[in-house]
Amino acid sequence: METLLKAEDLSVHYSTKRGYVHALDGINLAIGRGETLGIVGETGSGKSTFAKAILGILPPKSRIEGRLQFHETDLARIDAEYFRRIRGKDIALIFQDPMTRLNPLMRIEDHFVETIKAHESVSESEARARAVTALTSMRVPESRIRNYPHEFSGGMRQRIMIALALVLKPSLLVADEPTTSLDVIVEAQILEILEDLKRISSMSLVLITHNLGIVAEVCDRVAVLYAGKLAELGPVEDIFARPIHPYTRLLLRSIISLDTKELHSIEGTPPDLVDPPSGCRFHPRCPYAQPVCAEQVPPFVEFRSGQPASCLFGKDFL
Amino acid sequence: MLEVEDLVVHYPVKTSFLQRLFSREKLSVHAVDGVSLTLRSGEILGLVGESGCGKTTVGRAILKLVEPTSGMIRFEGIDVTRAKEADFRSLRRRIQIIFQDPHASLNPAMTIGRAIGHPLKIHGLASNDREVRDNVLRVMREVGLTPEEQLFDKYPGDLSGGQKQRAVIARAIILKPRLIVADEPVAMLDMSVRARVLELMLDLKTKYDLTYVFITHDLATARFLCDRIAIMYLGRIVEFGPVKRIYESPKHPYTRALLNAIPVPDPKRRAPKILPRGEVPDAVYPPAGCRFHPRCPAVLTTCGWEGRDFIDYLEERRLNPEKVQRDEEILGPLDEWWARGFQAGRKIGEEDATQLIEHVRSILTEAQPQMNQAVRDVSIRDRQITVEFHDPDLLGQKEVEGRLVECLLY
Numbered sequence: 001m002e003t004l005l006k007a008e009d010l011s012v013h014y015s016t017k018r019g020y021v022h023a024l025d026g027i028n029l030a031i032g033r034g035e036t037l038g039i040v041g042e043t044g045s046g047k048s049t050f051a052k053a054i055l056g057i058l059p060p061k062s063r064i065e066g067r068l069q070f071h072e073t074d075l076a077r078i079d080a081e082y083f084r085r086i087r088g089k090d091i092a093l094i095f096q097d098p099m100t101r102l103n104p105l106m107r108i109e110d111h112f113v114e115t116i117k118a119h120e121s122v123s124e125s126e127a128r129a130r131a132v133t134a135l136t137s138m139r140v141p142e143s144r145i146r147n148y149p150h151e152f153s154g155g156m157r158q159r160i161m162i163a164l165a166l167v168l169k170p171s172l173l174v175a176d177e178p179t180t181s182l183d184v185i186v187e188a189q190i191l192e193i194l195e196d197l198k199r200i201s202s203m204s205l206v207l208i209t210h211n212l213g214i215v216a217e218v219c220d221r222v223a224v225l226y227a228g229k230l231a232e233l234g235p236v237e238d239i240f241a242r243p244i245h246p247y248t249r250l251l252l253r254s255i256i257s258l259d260t261k262e263l264h265s266i267e268g269t270p271p272d273l274v275d276p277p278s279g280c281r282f283h284p285r286c287p288y289a290q291p292v293c294a295e296q297v298p299p300f301v302e303f304r305s306g307q308p309a310s311c312l313f314g315k316d317f318l
Numbered sequence: 319m320l321e322v323e324d325l326v327v328h329y330p331v332k333t334s335f336l337q338r339l340f341s342r343e344k345l346s347v348h349a350v351d352g353v354s355l356t357l358r359s360g361e362i363l364g365l366v367g368e369s370g371c372g373k374t375t376v377g378r379a380i381l382k383l384v385e386p387t388s389g390m391i392r393f394e395g396i397d398v399t400r401a402k403e404a405d406f407r408s409l410r411r412r413i414q415i416i417f418q419d420p421h422a423s424l425n426p427a428m429t430i431g432r433a434i435g436h437p438l439k440i441h442g443l444a445s446n447d448r449e450v451r452d453n454v455l456r457v458m459r460e461v462g463l464t465p466e467e468q469l470f471d472k473y474p475g476d477l478s479g480g481q482k483q484r485a486v487i488a489r490a491i492i493l494k495p496r497l498i499v500a501d502e503p504v505a506m507l508d509m510s511v512r513a514r515v516l517e518l519m520l521d522l523k524t525k526y527d528l529t530y531v532f533i534t535h536d537l538a539t540a541r542f543l544c545d546r547i548a549i550m551y552l553g554r555i556v557e558f559g560p561v562k563r564i565y566e567s568p569k570h571p572y573t574r575a576l577l578n579a580i581p582v583p584d585p586k587r588r589a590p591k592i593l594p595r596g597e598v599p600d601a602v603y604p605p606a607g608c609r610f611h612p613r614c615p616a617v618l619t620t621c622g623w624e625g626r627d628f629i630d631y632l633e634e635r636r637l638n639p640e641k642v643q644r645d646e647e648i649l650g651p652l653d654e655w656w657a658r659g660f661q662a663g664r665k666i667g668e669e670d671a672t673q674l675i676e677h678v679r680s681i682l683t684e685a686q687p688q689m690n691q692a693v694r695d696v697s698i699r700d701r702q703i704t705v706e707f708h709d710p711d712l713l714g715q716k717e718v719e720g721r722l723v724e725c726l727l728y
Contacts, residue, residue: 042508042509042510043479136637136639139637141633141634141636141637142636142642143636143651143653153597154597155596155597156597183368183369183535183597183598184368184535184537184580185368185575185576185579185593185594185597186597187579187581188578188579188593191581192591192593210508210509211581212509212583213580213581213583214581216581216582216584216585216588217581217582217585217588236585237585237586240584240585240586241586251509251510252583254509254510254513255509255583256509256512256513256536256538256539256542257580257583258537258538258541258565258577258580258582260538260541260542263513263516263517263542264513265510265511265512265513265514265517266510266511269478269511270508
C-alpha cells in the first residue's frame with residue numbers, strides 16, 4: 001500500500017510551569033492511502049497530541065521533533081502559513097463536538113462557501129452548488145442550507161461537519177472522538193457514514209478514540225498509545241485476537257461489552273508525563289514486570305509481521 | 319422499597335415576553351410522561367436510554383431535586399412528593415445520589431476529608447470533629463482512597479478521575495443510606511478504571527445492604543450490573559423487566575435497536591446493522607401514539623402516524639435527485655406545508671388542484687406502506703389540500719414473556 005503519512009521518531013513536548021510534558025515520545029508509524037488507522041489510549045496517552053501535530057494546531061509552547069512526512073512535505077518543519085494551505089484542503093478534521101467547529105452566527109451554507117473560497121478560486125454560485133451536493137450526500141436536505149447550526153440536532157450537526165470536512169476532497173481525514181458526545185444509535189449511523197466514505201473514496205482516516213468497540217468495527221489497523229509511547233501497532237484482527245504488549249492485553253480485557261461476565265481493570269493510574277517512569281513507562285502497572293523493565297527502554301520492534309510492540313518480553317507473549 | 323406511580327415531569331420552556339403575548343400555548347419539555355416502577359430492597363435497577371429519555375429526571379425526582387408535575391413517589395411508605403422539608407431531611411439521609419462528573423461534584427476549595435465528612439455535619443450526626451475525622455478515615459479506607467491520612471488534606475485537583483469518584487462515593491455512603499441513585503457514575507472515567515469503580519459499588523452494596531438505581535446509557539454495563547432494567551424512550555418506559563430476559567430476547571423494537579447499535583469489540587464479528595432512522599425527536603412535541611413510531615423498523619399502520627410524519631416524508635424525498643424536481647414543481651416549497659395533529663396540508667393558489675391531489679396520492683403509494691395505509695383521506699376543501707391520518711390504537715403496557723412491553727406488536 002502506498003504510504004500517505006509517515007511519523008518517524010516523532011516527539012512533542014509541552015512546556016508547563018512544572019516542567020516539560022513529554023506528550024509524545026518517539027512515535028514511528030505509517031498510514032497507507034485509503035487506510036483507516038485507529039489510535040487508542042487513555043486520557044493523557046498522547047492520542048490527541050498526535051492529531052494536533054498532524055493538523056499543525058499544537059499549542060504555542062510546544063516543541064516538535066522528528067519527522068512527519070505527508071506527501072513531499074515534512075509537517076514537523078513547516079510554518080503556520082504553509083499549514084493553513086494544507087489544512088482543510090489536503091488534511092481535514094472532525095471533532096467530538098461539532099459546535100466547536102461550526103460558527104453559531106453563520107449559516108450552514110456560508111461555512112461551506114468560506115472553506116471552499118479559502119482554498120480555491122471559484123465563483124460564489126459554484127461554491128454554493130458544491131455545498132448543496134456535499135450536504136445532500138450526508139442526508140442534510142437542501143431546504144435547510146440557510147439554517148444556523150443550533151437549529152440542527154446533534155447527529156445532523158455531526159453530518160454537516162463531516163460534509164464540511166470532505167467538501168475539498170482531502171486525502172486524509174482526522175476524526176478526534178467523532179461520536180463520543182452522541183447517543184449509541186446516532187453513533188452507529190455516523191460510523192456507517194464513515195465506512196461508506198471509505199468504500200467510495202481513497203481517503204485515509206485517522207480515528208482517535210478511547211472506545212475499542214468502535215476500533216473493532218471500523219479500523220483496518222490500530223495503534224495503542226500509552227503515556228506518549230507507542231505500545232503496539234498492527235492489523236485490527238491481530239491486535240484483538242493476539243495482542244503482544246501487556247498493556248494492550250489488559251486494555252482489551254477491561255472492555256465492558258454485552259458478553260462481559262467478569263470485570264477487569266488495570267491497577268494504578270497513568271503516569272505523570274512531567275516525570276515519566278524509567279525504562280518501560282508501563283512497568284509500574286504491569287503484572288509481568290521484571291526488574292529490567294525499570295531500567296531499559298524497550299525498543300519498538302516487530303514480533304509478528306506487521307505487528308511491532310515495545311515490550312522487552314514481547315516474544316514471551318506470542 | 320420505592321414506588322413510582324405515573325410520574326410526570328414537564329419542564330416549562332423559556333419563551334420571550336413577545337412569544338407569551340402572542341401565543342396562548344404553554345410550551346413544556348415532556349421529560350417524563352407517565353412512568354411507573356417499583357424498586358425492591360437490595361436490587362440494582364437500571365434506568366437505560368439515550369439522552370433526553372428522562373432517565374436522569376426520574377432519578378432526580380426520587381431525590382426531590384425536581385418537582386413532579388403529577389404522579390407519586392413513595393419511599394419506604396413515605397410520599398416523597400408531598401413530604402415536608404423537615405421529614406425530607408431524614409429521607410435525604412437515606413437516599414443519596416452520585417453524579418456523572420466527579421470533578422463538578424466536589425468543591426475545589428474543600429479538602430477531600432472535609433468534603434466526605436460534610437454530610438455528617440449537615441445532618442448533625444457527629445458530636446465533635448474527632449468523630450467526624452475518624453468516620454471519614456474509615457470510609458476512605460472502605461472506598462480505597464488510601465493512604466487515607468495523606469489524602470485527607472488533599473484537594474480534588476490533586477486526585478485522578480477515579481479517585482475523585484471514590485471520594486464522591488465515600489461522601490454518599492458516610493450517612494449509611496438505604497438507596498443510592500447513581501447517575502452515569504463511570505461514564506467519564508477511562509476504561510481501565512471503570513471496572514474498579516463498579517466493583518467498589520458492588521462491594522459496598524453487600525457491605526451496607528444498599529439498593530441502587532443505576533442510570534446509564536451504556537447497555538453493556540447495565541447488563542453486567544443490574545438485576546432489572548427499564549428501557550426508556552422520550553419520557554416513557556418501553557420495556558421493563560429482568561435483565562436476563564430482556565437481553566436474551568428483547569421485545570420492544572427500540573430495545574432491539576439499542577442492542578443492535580452497540581459496537582462489538584471483536585473485528586471478526588463485523589456485520590452491517592439495521593438502524594432506526596433519524597434521531598430522538600424534540601421532547602417539547604413528542605410524537606403521537608408510540609413515541610418511537612417515526613423511527614421504528616417494525617412500525618404498524620396504527621402506531622401514531624400524524625401530519626408531521628408526512629412533512630418529514632416530503633423532506634426526505636427532496637434528498638432524492640430523481641424526485642426532487644417534480645416534487646418541487648407540484649408540491650411547492652416545503653415551508654408552505656403545515657402539520658397539525660393528525661393532519662398536514664397547504665393552501666393552494668392558482669395551480670391545478672387535481673394534479674396536486676393526484677401527486678400527493680401517488681407519492682403516498684411510494685412511502686412506507688404502513689404510513690400510506692394510515693391515511694384516512696386526502697382532500698381539497700376551501701382552497702386547502704389536507705392529508706389526514708387515522709387515529710392511532712391505544713397503547714398500554716403488556717406483560718410479554720416475563721417483562722412489561724409498551725408496543726402494539728404485542
